[in-house]
Amino acid sequence: MHTFSTLRRASLVLVGTLLAACSTGESGRTAGSGSGDAGSAKAAWAPANLTAVKGVPIAALRTAIAARLSGTRPAAIGEDAWRHTQRLYARYQQSPLWLNADGLATDRAGDLTQAVLNANADALALDDYPIADLATAIAAVRRAGSPTAAQLADADVLLTATYASLGEDLLSGQVDPKTVSQAWHIDAKDENVDSALVRTLSQMPLGAAINAMRPQDAEYAALAKELVRFRGIVAKGDWPRVPAGKPLKPGESDAPQRLAALRARLAAEGIAVPAAAAGARAYDAGLAGAVAEFQRRHGIAVDSSLGAETVASLNVPVAYRLGQIAANMERHRWMPRALPDRYIHVNVPAFQLTAFDRGKPTLEMKVIVGQEYADKATPVFADSMETVVFRPYWNITPDIQASEIEPKIASDPGYMAAENLEYYSDGGTRRIRQKPGPRNSLGFVKFLFPNDFNIYLHDTPNHELFQKDVRAFSHGCIRVEKPNELAQWVLGWDANRVQQAMAAGPDNSPVKVPKKIPVFISYATAYVRDGQLFFGNDLYHRDDKLVQAIATGALPSARAVQAVEALKRIATG
Numbered sequence: 001m002h003t004f005s006t007l008r009r010a011s012l013v014l015v016g017t018l019l020a021a022c023s024t025g026e027s028g029r030t031a032g033s034g035s036g037d038a039g040s041a042k043a044a045w046a047p048a049n050l051t052a053v054k055g056v057p058i059a060a061l062r063t064a065i066a067a068r069l070s071g072t073r074p075a076a077i078g079e080d081a082w083r084h085t086q087r088l089y090a091r092y093q094q095s096p097l098w099l100n101a102d103g104l105a106t107d108r109a110g111d112l113t114q115a116v117l118n119a120n121a122d123a124l125a126l127d128d129y130p131i132a133d134l135a136t137a138i139a140a141v142r143r144a145g146s147p148t149a150a151q152l153a154d155a156d157v158l159l160t161a162t163y164a165s166l167g168e169d170l171l172s173g174q175v176d177p178k179t180v181s182q183a184w185h186i187d188a189k190d191e192n193v194d195s196a197l198v199r200t201l202s203q204m205p206l207g208a209a210i211n212a213m214r215p216q217d218a219e220y221a222a223l224a225k226e227l228v229r230f231r232g233i234v235a236k237g238d239w240p241r242v243p244a245g246k247p248l249k250p251g252e253s254d255a256p257q258r259l260a261a262l263r264a265r266l267a268a269e270g271i272a273v274p275a276a277a278a279g280a281r282a283y284d285a286g287l288a289g290a291v292a293e294f295q296r297r298h299g300i301a302v303d304s305s306l307g308a309e310t311v312a313s314l315n316v317p318v319a320y321r322l323g324q325i326a327a328n329m330e331r332h333r334w335m336p337r338a339l340p341d342r343y344i345h346v347n348v349p350a351f352q353l354t355a356f357d358r359g360k361p362t363l364e365m366k367v368i369v370g371q372e373y374a375d376k377a378t379p380v381f382a383d384s385m386e387t388v389v390f391r392p393y394w395n396i397t398p399d400i401q402a403s404e405i406e407p408k409i410a411s412d413p414g415y416m417a418a419e420n421l422e423y424y425s426d427g428g429t430r431r432i433r434q435k436p437g438p439r440n441s442l443g444f445v446k447f448l449f450p451n452d453f454n455i456y457l458h459d460t461p462n463h464e465l466f467q468k469d470v471r472a473f474s475h476g477c478i479r480v481e482k483p484n485e486l487a488q489w490v491l492g493w494d495a496n497r498v499q500q501a502m503a504a505g506p507d508n509s510p511v512k513v514p515k516k517i518p519v520f521i522s523y524a525t526a527y528v529r530d531g532q533l534f535f536g537n538d539l540y541h542r543d544d545k546l547v548q549a550i551a552t553g554a555l556p557s558a559r560a561v562q563a564v565e566a567l568k569r570i571a572t573g
Contacts, residue, residue, distance in 0.1 A: 044202045045108075047095040054103050054141075056149045062094040064153035069094075074161055076130040080193075081165035087194050088160055088201070097201065098159040099152060103141060110572035111207035112163055117564045122214055123227055123326035124169050125553040126560040134158045135567045142573070163210075167197045170213040173333035174553065180545040182523070185381040185452070186334060220332045222528035223325055227554075229270075230322040234555060239268035242314045248306040250288035253281040262306070265314050266290050271297075299349065299537030301469040319555065321526075323547035324535060326554035328526040330546065335522065336382075343518040344385065346457075346478055348378050349525045349536030351471045353457075353480060355489050363489050368460065368471040368479035369539070376476050377540045378455065380523045384516040385449040388487055390501040390509045392446045394434040397454065400475060401432050436507040444502035445483045447490065449519045457519075459483035459502075472539050478521075490517060 050058050069089055073082045088097070098109050116129055137155040141147045171193055177184035196213065203209030214220070233239065242265050243258050256279045263273045271293050274286030283306065292304040298313050339356070346353045348369045355363035370378035396405055408415045416422070420435045434440050443459020453476070460479040465471060473479075480486055487498045490513055501509065525536045525543055552560075 045204050045206070046202065047092050047097060048100055050096070050099075050101055053096060053099045053101060053152055054147055056147070056152055058095075060149045061096060061099075061152055064149035065089060065094045065096065065157060068150070068153045068157045074130045074133055074158060076128060076133070077161045077165055078128075081161060081168050084164040084168060084194055084197055085157065085161045088164060088197060089157075091198055096152070096156045098156050103147070103152075104138060104155065104571070106572050108206050109138070109159060110568065111205060111210070112159060112166075113564065113568040113571045114207055115210040116162065116166055117561075117568060118211070119166060119169070120556055120561060120564075121224055121227070122170065123329050123550060123553040124166075124174050125550070126556050126564055127552055128169075128174060129162050129165055129564075130158055131560070131563045131567050134162055135563070135570050138567075138570050142570070163201070164197055167200060167210065167213055168193050170210070170333065171196055171337075173330050175330055175546065175549045177334060177546075180542075180549050182542050182546065183377065183379045183540070184334065184523075185379055215332045215335070215337060217332070219528060220329060222531075222533075223329050223332070223526065226526075226528065226533050227322070227325050227329065230318065230325055231555065233268065233318050234322055239318050240264040242311050244311065247308065248283040250283060250285055250304055252283050254283060256281055259283065259287065262291075262314070263287065266294060268318075269294070295469075297532065298535045299470065320547060321535065323551055323554045324526045324543055325533075326550045327543060327546040328524050330550055330553075331522070331524055335520070340518055342515075343520065344457075345520045345522065347522050347524050347527065347536070348380075349523060349539060350527060350529075350534070351537075353478070353486075355486070363482075363485060365481040365486070366466045366471065367457075367481065368465055368473050370474050370476040371472050372539050376474070378474075378476050378478060378521060379453050380521055381451060381453065381455075382518060382520045383449040383451040384518050385447055385490065385513055386516055387448040387513060388490060388511045389446045389448065390505050390511065391436040391444055391507045392440070392442050392458075393436060393508050394441045395426075396432045396434065397475075398429075398431070405432055443479075443483060445487055447480075447486065449517075455521070457486070470537055472537075 052058055053061055066089075069086050073079070077085070089095075098105055098112075116126065116131070119129075120126060134155075137151070137158050140151050141155045144151060200206075200209045200213060240261050242262050243255075245254060245258050248254055259276070259280060259282075263276065266273050271290050273290045274284075276282075276284070276287070288304040288306075291306055291310060292302050294300075294314070295302045295304075295310060300309055300313060339359070341359075342355075342357050344353065344355050346367060346369075351367050351369060353365050353367045354361045370376045405421070412418075416432075420437055420439050421432055422435060424431055424433055434442075436444075439461060441460070443461055446456055446458035448456050455477055457478050457480050462479075463481070465473055465479075466481045484495065484498050484502065487493065487502075488495060491498070491511060492514060493501075501511075523540075523542060525538050527534055527536065547554075
């Protein structure tokens, strides 16, 4: 989307600007050790004004770097990261970026390898970096008393390619959402990544600068903590499985073994369960209350009963839940870093809208989103709210008109009058719309942010649906629980003025928003609210492929972690 591309571009430039603000502009110095934070930086880094490296003339080294860049791409480096690498060297006239007169600049190389190791905490797949090749190349330079230009170039280019790959992953994610069926229509731009990579590379200490490329919001940090917690659970093996059995309502009884397994399973996830006597058979109020808390945290209609849906959710393997946490950290990396002062965020699986002002939530409400099949699913995108329309018409889309409305009209001659419908001409096409009023499907107000999907926010006459725990009933648009308050927040009007416009104002009356407000529609199935981890309802079944794609980042192999540790020792030794 055009609007989001602008925001993404601004966000990545801002990352670099914030980093640049930490420096004094002084160049030609080696980087710090990587301790401390970016705010403590004293000077910017630039390639040293070298005449030779370990006796190899700089002209020969630049020629070797150019040859390496035109050669075969390292196996673990993606095409995008390789292009970023080539453009970085073009920016610095093929100068070495990790070498000094004595060989490897161990402080900067150490910062980079530590940053790769830290990527484990971001659920990034360590196997996606050329760890073994890099270790071999660095070791070859260290072993050789007089390394060749090709050996020096190989080590330098592999370090840069690793840096470019890691930076790209932190800035825009490791998995392309288009490859894992995410219906994600928010695109990053390569040139923005290039800009951020150049700016970050120039900062001291480098380690802190690389850390600043990851999402800095509290939600991402909270998910990172939950990643650690769930890795700890996985390390102990899968949590207890709840045997299949009859549905249970509070006060009913069941086999002691099944109820004991249920208690153990809930406790394994950190849900408090009142103690029970050994061999207890009662599905008592305490246990039912713990099940209700589980349902609340897992996007299940809360009824305190142990039904089939709840049992199935309880028996989702802990490794899959870990994968969902990692997957949603990845979704965070797909989002912009720098957000405007005022914006609206809708998380579809949470059925939640939050309006932010100066980075703080100032208005929250429930929403109803698209139903669970493809042509009614609410997509992921971003655009800017421009107009509020009071007492709107509902201009029924051609597909809804053909598939739903016209068959009802054909079977019931009084249907149009009963539903306050009328025909109108749209460019010579006979269309149907619902007139403004209390029965209008859009309620008394709609909020427009023009987009390719014809999605908007609106009121509804069916406010009883907000009492449901799982709220997927719409044709893709988003119904809001508190339209009056949202209109006040968007327009800056008082409550009386909004109520007058909704109740008695002119029909189909548009009002321009004083300043366009970005709206982000996201899809986060693991999120932290009030310090508590929730697994939202995966309405559109978008988790499975992403969880599979991120699996080696969610739970890295011991071999991968050890390989990075070994590389760190080689690079700084």
